[in-house]
Amino acid sequence: MNRPSIPNGVHPVEQGHYVLPTREVLKLMETLMKTVSNRSPGIIVYGRPRIGKSSSIQFAMRYIPEKLGAPIPIFSTSCNLYRMPSEEKFFLDMLNDFKFPFPSKRKPSNMRSQIVNLLIEQGEKSKLRRVVLIIDEAHRLTELHYNWLIDIYNELDRAKISLTVISVGQEELLSRRTFFLEQKKSQIIGRFMTKEHQFYGIRTIEDIKFCLKCYDQVSEYPEGSGWSFTRYYFPKAFEEGHRLEKCAADLYSLFKDIRREYGLSKSLEIPMEYFAFTVENAMKQGCADDIYWPTQDLWKNAVKDSGYIESEIYMALA
Known part of the structure; x- marks a missing residue:
């Protein structure tokens, strides 16, 4: 059997666009499966840089809806680094990452409403009434960011849509959680940091x-x-x-x-x-x-x- 004729630069090895289902990926998939199926509001996934956390989560989440027997809307965003965080920047980045099709007004309350309405709309299409939000570079999230996420979480909860937030970042995520524990920020810990998974190389x-x-x-x-x-x-x-x-x-x-x-x-x-x-x-x-x-x-x-x-x-x- 002759080797397939593939144009130069097209093979996945040339492009690097592939994910291997490694042992760590399979462990992560099992953890995320339990998290989503149990309607847990949040989990932190952490590890050293460049070990494949983000791509592994994307890989795992492609198969979880199939294992649950129903589609689940999955949204991904990344926490960008700014000298001064603001609602406007945070919500606008989310809308851009969600590829929101309509120009959004720059007023934070309007952008938050657009995000909430989008998540509710997609959540209602799922018979499980669940939505998953993956936040990459989550070690950059401050208390302000989490408070803005709480507002979104509460609005979805009132609409009877379960939101699971998967925070992905470096090991600073653990120290961030420790800080919130010391400050008695139970409203943040209880929603987004009750579970953890350390991802290894x-x-x-x-x-x-x-x-x-x-x-x-x-x-x-x-x-x-x-x-x-x-x-x-x-x-x-x-x-x-x-x-x-x-x-x-x-x-x-x-x-x-x-x-x-x-x-x-x-x-x-x-x-x-x-x-x-x-x-x-x-x-x-x-x-x-x-x-x-x-x-x-x-x-x-x-x-x-x-x-x-x-x-x-x-x-x-x-």
């Missing part, structure tokens, strides 16, 4: 093996073609039984060796972004040089070219 050989197996079996392009990513980039070796999954132990040792080489002493946690860059680099370079199967040198160069080392050094300094 890749930490074990089993994590690496699971990810590589996805390249071998799960991810394929074109869809339904039977050509997994591994098969497409290393066709001869794949046909003869080679699988990236079997490289897990060597790749794990390589990451640990490189960390020691650069004096990085903290426990291993590879951000998903840089792990994906590593595999993509190995695939693209191997294909370009007509390499039968990834060698140790190819993997080492792929790790270094991914930007992982620079990122870890900066994180250690921070």
